[in-house]
Amino acid sequence: MPMKVRLTFKKTDEAVFISHLDISRLFVRALNRAGIKVKYTQGFNPHAYIVFGVPLSLGYESICERVDFEVVSNETPQEIIERLNRAMPGGIEITECLEPQKKFKEIGFARWEITAEKDGPISDEEIERMRELFSSDEIIITRETKRTKGEVNLIEKSRGIEVGREGENAVKITAALSSRPEDVLNPEYVVRAACEKLGMEFYDVFYRRIEFFDENMEIFR
Amino acid sequence: MIDKKLRRLLLRVQKPARYIGNELGSVHKDKSAVDVRFAFCFPDCYEVGMSHLGIKILYSLLNDMDGVSCERVFAPWTDMIAEMKKENIPLFSMESMSPVSEFDIVGFTLQYEMSYSNIVLMLKLAGIPVLSAERKKGDPIICAGGPCAYNMEPIADFFDFAMMGEGEEIMGEMIAAYREYKHSDMTKDEYLRRISHIEGVYVPSLYDVSYNEDGTIKAVEPKYPDVPRTVKKRIIDDFDKVYTPRSVIVPNIKIVHDRVNMEVFRGCLRGCRFCQAGMIYRPVREKSVDTLMGLAHDLIAQSGYEEISLASLSTSDYSHIDELLDRMLEWSKENKINFAIPSQRADQFTKEFLDKTTAVRTSGITFAPEAGSQRLRDVINKNITEEQILNACRIALTGNNTTIKLYFMSGLPTETMEDIDGIGKLAFDILYLGARKGDKPKKSIMINVSVSAFVPKPFTPFQWMAQDTREKMREKHVHLKSSVKSRKIHISYSDDETSHLEAVFARGDRRLSRVILRAVETGCMFDSWGECFDFEKWMAAFEYCGIDPAFYANRERDYSEVLPWDHIDVGVAKSFLMRENELSKLAKTSVNCRDGCAGCGIKQAFGGEICR
Ligand code: SF4
Numbered sequence: 001m002p003m004k005v006r007l008t009f010k011k012t013d014e015a016v017f018i019s020h021l022d023i024s025r026l027f028v029r030a031l032n033r034a035g036i037k038v039k040y041t042q043g044f045n046p047h048a049y050i051v052f053g054v055p056l057s058l059g060y061e062s063i064c065e066r067v068d069f070e071v072v073s074n075e076t077p078q079e080i081i082e083r084l085n086r087a088m089p090g091g092i093e094i095t096e097c098l099e100p101q102k103k104f105k106e107i108g109f110a111r112w113e114i115t116a117e118k119d120g121p122i123s124d125e126e127i128e129r130m131r132e133l134f135s136s137d138e139i140i141i142t143r144e145t146k147r148t149k150g151e152v153n154l155i156e157k158s159r160g161i162e163v164g165r166e167g168e169n170a171v172k173i174t175a176a177l178s179s180r181p182e183d184v185l186n187p188e189y190v191v192r193a194a195c196e197k198l199g200m201e202f203y204d205v206f207y208r209r210i211e212f213f214d215e216n217m218e219i220f221r
Numbered sequence: 222m223i224d225k226k227l228r229r230l231l232l233r234v235q236k237p238a239r240y241i242g243n244e245l246g247s248v249h250k251d252k253s254a255v256d257v258r259f260a261f262c263f264p265d266c267y268e269v270g271m272s273h274l275g276i277k278i279l280y281s282l283l284n285d286m287d288g289v290s291c292e293r294v295f296a297p298w299t300d301m302i303a304e305m306k307k308e309n310i311p312l313f314s315m316e317s318m319s320p321v322s323e324f325d326i327v328g329f330t331l332q333y334e335m336s337y338s339n340i341v342l343m344l345k346l347a348g349i350p351v352l353s354a355e356r357k358k359g360d361p362i363i364c365a366g367g368p369c370a371y372n373m374e375p376i377a378d379f380f381d382f383a384m385m386g387e388g389e390e391i392m393g394e395m396i397a398a399y400r401e402y403k404h405s406d407m408t409k410d411e412y413l414r415r416i417s418h419i420e421g422v423y424v425p426s427l428y429d430v431s432y433n434e435d436g437t438i439k440a441v442e443p444k445y446p447d448v449p450r451t452v453k454k455r456i457i458d459d460f461d462k463v464y465t466p467r468s469v470i471v472p473n474i475k476i477v478h479d480r481v482n483m484e485v486f487r488g489c490l491r492g493c494r495f496c497q498a499g500m501i502y503r504p505v506r507e508k509s510v511d512t513l514m515g516l517a518h519d520l521i522a523q524s525g526y527e528e529i530s531l532a533s534l535s536t537s538d539y540s541h542i543d544e545l546l547d548r549m550l551e552w553s554k555e556n557k558i559n560f561a562i563p564s565q566r567a568d569q570f571t572k573e574f575l576d577k578t579t580a581v582r583t584s585g586i587t588f589a590p591e592a593g594s595q596r597l598r599d600v601i602n603k604n605i606t607e608e609q610i611l612n613a614c615r616i617a618l619t620g621n622n623t624t625i626k627l628y629f630m631s632g633l634p635t636e637t638m639e640d641i642d643g644i645g646k647l648a649f650d651i652l653y654l655g656a657r658k659g660d661k662p663k664k665s666i667m668i669n670v671s672v673s674a675f676v677p678k679p680f681t682p683f684q685w686m687a688q689d690t691r692e693k694m695r696e697k698h699v700h701l702k703s704s705v706k707s708r709k710i711h712i713s714y715s716d717d718e719t720s721h722l723e724a725v726f727a728r729g730d731r732r733l734s735r736v737i738l739r740a741v742e743t744g745c746m747f748d749s750w751g752e753c754f755d756f757e758k759w760m761a762a763f764e765y766c767g768i769d770p771a772f773y774a775n776r777e778r779d780y781s782e783v784l785p786w787d788h789i790d791v792g793v794a795k796s797f798l799m800r801e802n803e804l805s806k807l808a809k810t811s812v813n814c815r816d817g818c819a820g821c822g823i824k825q826a827f828g829g830e831i832c833r
Contacts, residue, residue, distance in 0.1 A: 029525030
């Protein structure tokens with residue numbers, strides 16, 4: 001019996017440098033290596049029918065990437081996870097294999113963990129000011145995409161932004177940001193807001209996507 | 222393993238995955254558990270280097286040896302070079318990200334002349350002294366292999382030694398000798414003397430080159446009596462049983478040849494007179510169909526690729542081609558695999574052949590007439606008639622296929638404008654195939670004519686001949702372009718500046734190393750990339766060194782002249798090359814190695830049994 005599955009996988013370490021386009025090619029090969037047969041598209045040039053969730057920018061980590069396909073061979077979910085993990089290059093690891101509950105277009109938010117590091121120690125006062133900033137009702141930022149440029153309210157596009165200390169030099173910001181297919185907010189804007197509004201400067205910033213949610217902030221599966 | 226500094230840097234460059242590695246199939250050995258670390262350097266970017274078959278074989282071979290590790294190094298792209306310089310990061314390997322200067326042996330593969338500047342560039346980025354004479358014991362040993370190693374004179378000063386020919390044996394002997402050197406108080410000079418006794422190992426510094434007043438070479442003399450006068454290439458006798466890796470590294474990013482490449486046989490039975498590969502890889506040695514099928518199965522299963530290419534110099538010459546195609550076809554259908562044959566000879570292209578490959582072919586069909594007239598095709602010993610070319614195209618244009626790609630060379634010995642006209646005429650004849658007199662050609666047909674300038678190469682019958690000057694090349698291009706006035710025939714040329722430099726370095730001698738050093742000092746790199754190649758800089762470097770490139774490219778040599786590569790023996794006799802060159806002047810062809818034996822000298826060099 002063909003079985004629709006949705007995998008959750010991690011993209012960490014060196015794999016953060018693999019682009020979204022290369023990831024899909026890589027999955028096809030990994031499935032082949034693992035001997036897992038999936039449904040193919042019809043037509044002149046058939047290829048494996050594999051659909052990914054929201055793309056991840058180059059350099060960002062994630063522990064919650066999602067990919068859907070239909071398995072036509074007879075592996076159990078556990079077998080799929082084990083065999084695929086043996087066939088994956090370093091930095092990619094499958095953690096879950098479930099039947100899809102919702103459609104990708106129902107994704108509403110993604111939670112991010114942003115570690116922003118300063119050149120030197122960060123003061124408690126600076127952290128406090130960041131907390132204040134992100135608990136206000138409105139932070140207007142200029143958003144530029146390939147096609148459009150416009151002003152948006154960062155707070156309206158988020159569900160909770162928390163700020164905490166991370167060692168001597170860094171802050172950790174946890175933010176649930178809009179990830180609706182037509183309105184994906186890059187977590188970069190959170191850091192940019194702190195820089196622009198508070199005049200802060202960071203030496204190194206590290207982004208990690210940790211979970212997807214629907215409009216009602218229920219975990220997206 | 223990737224520290225913060227490197228991570229930040231990688232996020233600033235294009236395609237950072239080029240520098241990361243850890244792909245499936247890559248081998249990571251603990252550096253403290255080995256005593257010989259080998260850095261395999263490809264003097265071009267990752268996508269080009271990883272497409273190359275040889276690197277995969279050597280990588281597995283070396284990593285399969287006890288106590289030896291092999292890591293890969295590619296030339297960082299220009300944006301990465303700038304960042305590395307800024308951050309003071311030396312050239313590093315892909316596997317353990319260690320500085321290349323830490324390795325015991327650094328080996329470069331020499332695939333094309335236009336990569337020479339990148340060798341110097343990489344050594345400099347690694348902080349390794351560029352000249353062999355400047356490197357002491359404790360510095361890495363720098364060695365070379367690959368087709369250009371057979372005449373490595375222009376870059377001889379940079380290398381400690383080169384390995385001529387094929388095989389696991391020479392690698393094993395080379396590593397053993399290195400171990401002895403490393404773990405004893407042997408000096409570097411003693412070590413180099415010692416390895417010069419290994420068959421197939423060439424140590425350039427052990428030869429003195431003297432010159433005549435006219436600039437030609439007077440003699441190449443070994444410095445010591447125990448150093449061999451000529452260095453003979455090593456070959457693998459039984460190609461069916463040769464070491465072949467059963468797994469490959471699968472890149473995480475798209476590379477140039479993104480598929481499994483399976484070598485069906487080594488060598489070529491044809492003997493085209495311009496072709497260096499056809500001479501230096503002699504004789505033909507095949508794998509059996511069973512071996513190939515097993516290999517194809519393993520490589521596809523391990524890599525997950527969905528395409529396999531049957532590689533060789535002329536795959537349709539494989540002696541069991543029908544059986545191989547039948548079995549490949551059946552297997553590929555069952556497993557949803559595409560298989561491709563990179564080159565087809567027009568005289569072997571049949572409907573049946575087409576049917577067996579169309580199901581799986583994506584782009585158009587390519588033939589290589591090489592020359593536009595029958596006379597000139599006979600001069601180069603191509604052994605294809607116009608009738609056969611037209612016939613092949615007629616077959617190729619049945620079904621869905623509407624595009625034909627044709628390869629030609631211009632500037633071949635004895636070529637006249639009439640031969641150039643022949644290129645256009647042939648393209649027209651193909652265009653009008655099947656059309657009745659007075660009719661227009663079929664609507665959708667496209668003929669892509671690709672013309673490259675002839676580059677005379679060492680170890681070929683044309684090694685004595687002059688290359689066209691750049692002016693002559695351009696004149697011929699203009700002539701062809703003005704004589705072909707159809708929008709359905711698209712003509713492209715190779716760059717005359719590149720071809721000229723290629724000709725200089727292909728038949729260059731040791732005096733050219735200064736030019737290369739100078740060119741790199743002034744910023745030359747990635748010369749095979751149009752966007753990086755700077756011909757003016759190269760010409761300035763020649764001028765600076767007082768060397769005339771035309772002496773190397775555009776001069777016809779006398780048979781009596783000592784050629785820079787005469788002390789290298791590829792098994793093909795110089796007398797044979799002369800004979801072939803003389804036959805070419807009479808437009809007389811020679812027999813191929815299946816129908817007879819043209820007596821090239823391989824049997825004498827490696828024993829009569831070798832040519833089966
Ligand atoms: S010795 Fe004869 S058969 Fe063998 S490679 Fe040379 S020409 Fe061909």
